[in-house]
Amino acid sequence: MRPNFKYIEDKAEDVLSKNNLFKAGFSVEKLAKLLRISLKEEVLDDNVSGFFVMTDTDNIITYNKKDGELRQRFTIAHEIGHFLLHSKDQPIFIDKTPSVMFRDNSSSTGEDFKEREANAFAASLLMPKKLIEAEIEKAPNDVDDAIIFLAKKFKVSQQAMTFRLSNLGYGI
Structure with a gap:
């Protein structure tokens, strides 16, 4: 059974609204910049999509x-979720030792609650419920075509859109 993540829906909508980014397909890079989070693109192991490091001077x-x-968009949104939801849980080490949260293959299994929260935040951020409700009216009637249409509109994978619609109760 899926936990109630309404507080995450609200947090994602709030951060988008406060930063004037409440629209489908917004720039996660711009949001990171507005939140004063630096982005680094690096070649990582195949099983690591990304990670969040918080030090006393930088995020x-x-x-x-x-x-x-x-995938990069979802990873950045996931890590922004860690920043907004969990950074107060992690100590900021004055000795420059960073606090690190990874997004890897196990993140999608939902075994770790913080990972499940970060995944729910990423989905809510990239595919806000209110915007899905508005755009679904414009989508084709065929389910597969509707998923393709919505995934392109929100700049997410078809798999991510399918999960999101299912979690919103659309019976996909």
Whole structure:
């Protein structure tokens, strides 16, 4: 059973609204910049999509250069979720030792609650419920075509859109 992540929906909508980015397909890079998070693109191991490092002087999201654009967008949104939801849980080390949160293959299994929250935040951020409700009216009637249409509109993978619609109760 899926936990109630309404607080995450609200947090994602709030951050988008406050930063004038409440629209489908917004720039996650621009949001990171507005939140004072540095982005670094690097070649990472195949099983690591990205990670968030917080030090006493900087917040950095590093994402895998080898991943496709849509995966990179989701990874950045996921790591922004860690920043907004969990950074107060992690100590900021004065001795320059960073606090690190990884997004890897196990992140998508939903076994770790913070990873599940970060995934829910990324989905809510990239595919806000209110915008999905507005755009679904414009989508084709065929389910597969609707998923393709919405995925392109929100700049996410078809798999991410399918999960999001299912989690919103669209019976996909």
